[in-house]
Amino acid sequence: MSEILDAATAIQLSPALVVKSLVKTFSRQGRAVQALDDFNLTVHEGEFVAIVGPSGCGKSTFLHMLGGFEPSNGGTIELDAKPITGPGPDRGMLFQDYALYPWRTVYGNIIWPLEVQHVPKAERAAIVERFMSLVGLTHFRDHYPAELSGGMKQRVALARVLAFDPKILLMDEPFGALDAQNRELMQEELSRIWDRTRKTVIFVTHDIDEAIYLADRVIVFTARPGRIKQDVKIELPRPRGPDIRKSPEYTQYRNLIWDLLREEVMRAREEYN
Amino acid sequence: MANQTVGHKALDLIRRTYSIFVVLAAWEIVSHSGWVSPRLTPGIEKIAVEFWGLVTSGDLLFHGRITLQRAFIGFGLAIFGGIALGTLMARIRWFDILFEPLFSFGYPVPKISLYPVFIFVFGFGDLSKIMLIFLECLYPITVHTYYGMKSAERVLVWASRNMGANSQQLFWRVLVPSAAPTIFSGLRIAVPVALIVTIITEIIGESKGLGYIVSFSAAQFEYGRSLAAMFSIGVVGFVIDRLLIALRKHIIFWQKDSMPIV
Amino acid sequence: MPVRLIGLIPPLALVIIWELCGQYHMLPRYLVPPSLIVSTTWRMLLSGELIGHIGASMFRIAMGFLIGSICGTAAGLISGSVRPVERFYEPLISLTYPVPKTAALPIIFAWFGLGDAAKIVAITLSIFYPCYIAAYYGAKSVAGIHIWSARNMGATRLQIFFRIVLPSALPQIFNGLRIAIGLSFIVMVTSELIAAQKGLGYLVGAAEDNMRFDIMWVAVVTIGIIGFCADRILLMIRSRVLMGQLLGKDQAHG
Numbered sequence: 001m002s003e004i005l006d007a008a009t010a011i012q013l014s015p016a017l018v019v020k021s022l023v024k025t026f027s028r029q030g031r032a033v034q035a036l037d038d039f040n041l042t043v044h045e046g047e048f049v050a051i052v053g054p055s056g057c058g059k060s061t062f063l064h065m066l067g068g069f070e071p072s073n074g075g076t077i078e079l080d081a082k083p084i085t086g087p088g089p090d091r092g093m094l095f096q097d098y099a100l101y102p103w104r105t106v107y108g109n110i111i112w113p114l115e116v117q118h119v120p121k122a123e124r125a126a127i128v129e130r131f132m133s134l135v136g137l138t139h140f141r142d143h144y145p146a147e148l149s150g151g152m153k154q155r156v157a158l159a160r161v162l163a164f165d166p167k168i169l170l171m172d173e174p175f176g177a178l179d180a181q182n183r184e185l186m187q188e189e190l191s192r193i194w195d196r197t198r199k200t201v202i203f204v205t206h207d208i209d210e211a212i213y214l215a216d217r218v219i220v221f222t223a224r225p226g227r228i229k230q231d232v233k234i235e236l237p238r239p240r241g242p243d244i245r246k247s248p249e250y251t252q253y254r255n256l257i258w259d260l261l262r263e264e265v266m267r268a269r270e271e272y273n
Numbered sequence: 274m275a276n277q278t279v280g281h282k283a284l285d286l287i288r289r290t291y292s293i294f295v296v297l298a299a300w301e302i303v304s305h306s307g308w309v310s311p312r313l314t315p316g317i318e319k320i321a322v323e324f325w326g327l328v329t330s331g332d333l334l335f336h337g338r339i340t341l342q343r344a345f346i347g348f349g350l351a352i353f354g355g356i357a358l359g360t361l362m363a364r365i366r367w368f369d370i371l372f373e374p375l376f377s378f379g380y381p382v383p384k385i386s387l388y389p390v391f392i393f394v395f396g397f398g399d400l401s402k403i404m405l406i407f408l409e410c411l412y413p414i415t416v417h418t419y420y421g422m423k424s425a426e427r428v429l430v431w432a433s434r435n436m437g438a439n440s441q442q443l444f445w446r447v448l449v450p451s452a453a454p455t456i457f458s459g460l461r462i463a464v465p466v467a468l469i470v471t472i473i474t475e476i477i478g479e480s481k482g483l484g485y486i487v488s489f490s491a492a493q494f495e496y497g498r499s500l501a502a503m504f505s506i507g508v509v510g511f512v513i514d515r516l517l518i519a520l521r522k523h524i525i526f527w528q529k530d531s532m533p534i535v
Numbered sequence: 536m537p538v539r540l541i542g543l544i545p546p547l548a549l550v551i552i553w554e555l556c557g558q559y560h561m562l563p564r565y566l567v568p569p570s571l572i573v574s575t576t577w578r579m580l581l582s583g584e585l586i587g588h589i590g591a592s593m594f595r596i597a598m599g600f601l602i603g604s605i606c607g608t609a610a611g612l613i614s615g616s617v618r619p620v621e622r623f624y625e626p627l628i629s630l631t632y633p634v635p636k637t638a639a640l641p642i643i644f645a646w647f648g649l650g651d652a653a654k655i656v657a658i659t660l661s662i663f664y665p666c667y668i669a670a671y672y673g674a675k676s677v678a679g680i681h682i683w684s685a686r687n688m689g690a691t692r693l694q695i696f697f698r699i700v701l702p703s704a705l706p707q708i709f710n711g712l713r714i715a716i717g718l719s720f721i722v723m724v725t726s727e728l729i730a731a732q733k734g735l736g737y738l739v740g741a742a743e744d745n746m747r748f749d750i751m752w753v754a755v756v757t758i759g760i761i762g763f764c765a766d767r768i769l770l771m772i773r774s775r776v777l778m779g780q781l782l783g784k785d786q787a788h789g
Binding site: 288290293370372373375378380382385387390472476483499500 | 751
């Protein structure tokens with residue numbers, strides 16, 4: 001018994017992602033804008049971390065830097081003790097506008113990363129089938145993205161990102177373009193899938209409910225320049241069903257994070273006016 | 274019931290095409306009214322007879338083949354050259370720096386006035402015409418390819434790089450398909466240009482081709498034949514345009530709406 | 536950006552090589568060295584000869600462009616917003632649009648004579664189509680929500696046409712005008728090559744016939760410069776007029 005527990009805590013405690021004193025400046029119309037300033041974060045393996053913050057606080061920029069799409073102006077990002085220098089398949093990215101290839105079917109989109117990574121042909125079909133059924137889209141295999149609803153598109157993108165088995169998932173407001181009902185359903189679906197895969201996830205959102213419902217930790221960003229205002233541990237039991245949204249603990253978390261966020265939003269507003 | 278739908282369909286067809294008949298009827302009336310010289314504005318029946326004459330004498334086939342050959346060779350060369358140049362400019366920085374000004378500054382310059390020069394350089398025959406067609410078509414195709422390749426959606430590129438795609442995969446599987454619609458608009462602009470230039474060069478100085486029949490017949494006051502030849506040029510243009518639209522639907526199937534070229 | 540200036544190297548190098556070859560008499564007769572083109576241009580400018588040809592060509596282009604673009608754009612806008620008009624125009628346009636209108640040049644000369652009228656008609660006819668099509672699709676693609684909100688505020692049909700449809704169609708209309716300007720130069724040069732007493736296209740043809748290649752090049756270069764300037768002026772007007780609508784969008788080609 002204790003052996004199992006030890007193993008579990010050992011896995012829990014090995015840091016997967018280490019960010020040290022990260023700096024990011026933009027130049028916007030000749031003016032230097034500080035997006036991130038001396039930013040530090042450690043994420044452990046198998047953790048689901050949500051990032052919330054006022055708009056323009058640099059949370060999306062941070063995620064793009066993790067993805068290797070944008071360079072930093074100082075500091076380091078290490079994944080499994082190796083520094084990140086550019087985009088790579090060890091970090092799977094889920095975009096808000098899906099980034100599905102309109103000329104490929106559902107099947108074609110999910111198999112694409114396997115083609116890119118030269119996964120043996122014999123194995124590809126089985127992998128695609130597995131993830132298509134995991135997101136419940138087996139019947140839509142031959143549909144083109146234009147024929148799918150927003151929620152279905154994001155499920156295809158999720159299956160695609162899981163198919164190439166990255167070490168860590170980066171999600172950039174993946175459900176931001178969905179309507180309220182689809183959003184909740186997708187959150188439940190993601191929670192269910194995460195329970196089965198237990199990937200490390202960094203999830204950027206502006207929706208507090210989404211963050212609490214999904215994450216083990218909610219990181220609240222300050223207004224620009226982005227720093228960690230507070231790191232809130234969400235100790236709700238898993239697996240989390242839809243009823244958990246009605247529990248008193250949930251409401252407490254919600255109030256706490258909303259208060260933290262409100263301060264920052266007000267501060268950002270004063271600064272801009 | 275069945276009758277009613279047939280009636281509906283007929284009515285719909287009339288509603289969608291009546292203006293063509295209005296214009297044709299107007300032409301007939303003007304031609305027979307005596308207000309204009311019937312020689313200058315022959316009736317449709319006369320044009321039809323002349324057209325049939327062109328068909329049966331084999332003239333249409335002979336000259337039409339020459340016209341199409343020139344147009345297609347010039348256009349084909351421009352497709353290869355334009356797509357290659359546009360791609361290189363979009364992908365290789367020094368290529369971009371060297372050639373982009375040549376295309377952005379040269380685009381609005383009327384190249385037709387170079388035709389006399391081309392005649393001296395490439396001779397009076399096919400080559401000078403083909404080269405002018407090539408030059409005129411090269412510009413829209415190159416520029417559209419360039420912009421199509423440059424403006425591939427950022428997330429699509431990011432997503433592929435995220436999966437570890439190498440630059441070759443990125444090019445063939447992402448950039449080429451996402452540039453395809455733009456390249457096609459370039460082709461659709463270039464097709465009428467190819468025909469226009471072919472006909473112009475045949476009108477100005479030549480003894481073969483459909484454009485030559487138009488100008489030669491007009492010079493001999495055979496306006497009926499001239500109009501008949503014009504009509505056949507129109508048919509060629511129309512058919513090519515429809516073929517291109519069909520091809521586009523087939524190749525770029527994921528984009529349902531086919532926007533106009535302008 | 537100084538890096539961009541590197542792009543000037545190939546054309547400059549070409550001109551220099553051209554000139555050097557000319558100095559050492561290594562050019563065929565029809566390729567006149569640039570220095571001679573410049574000096575001939577200067578002479579023809581001083582004598583007023585060149586101005587006369589430019590004036591003749593510009594008059595035809597201006598008239599043809601004005602008539603053709605106004606008629607084409609107006610017809611396209613109305614057709615795009617009034618159903619019965621659309622039903623009349625659409626079959627005619629879609630049938631005759633892909634037909635190269637330059638094929639009609641000999642007939643137009645027969646009908647309208649060899650003077651300015653025929654050339655203006657030829658230009659008008661050629662550019663009617665791109666203007667019509669651009670304006671038609673521009674009017675068709677007006678966002679329904681804009682029209683609804685205007686109706687909701689009690690706007691009349693005319694108000695909706697001039698205040699909503701016309702401005703929303705403007706970006707498309709300018710695309711059409713840009714194609715039209717290029718076309719009108721092609722038609723101008725061609726029609727003047729075929730039959731004219733004056734004008735830049737005539738100058739190219741006549742100089743060629745008389746083996747005065749220096750004059751031919753003067754005309755060719757002048758046509759190029761004027762065509763280029765006309766396009767840039769249109770682009771300038773466009774960016775002025777479309778200030779709000781172009782914000783945040785990539786500039787179009789060029």
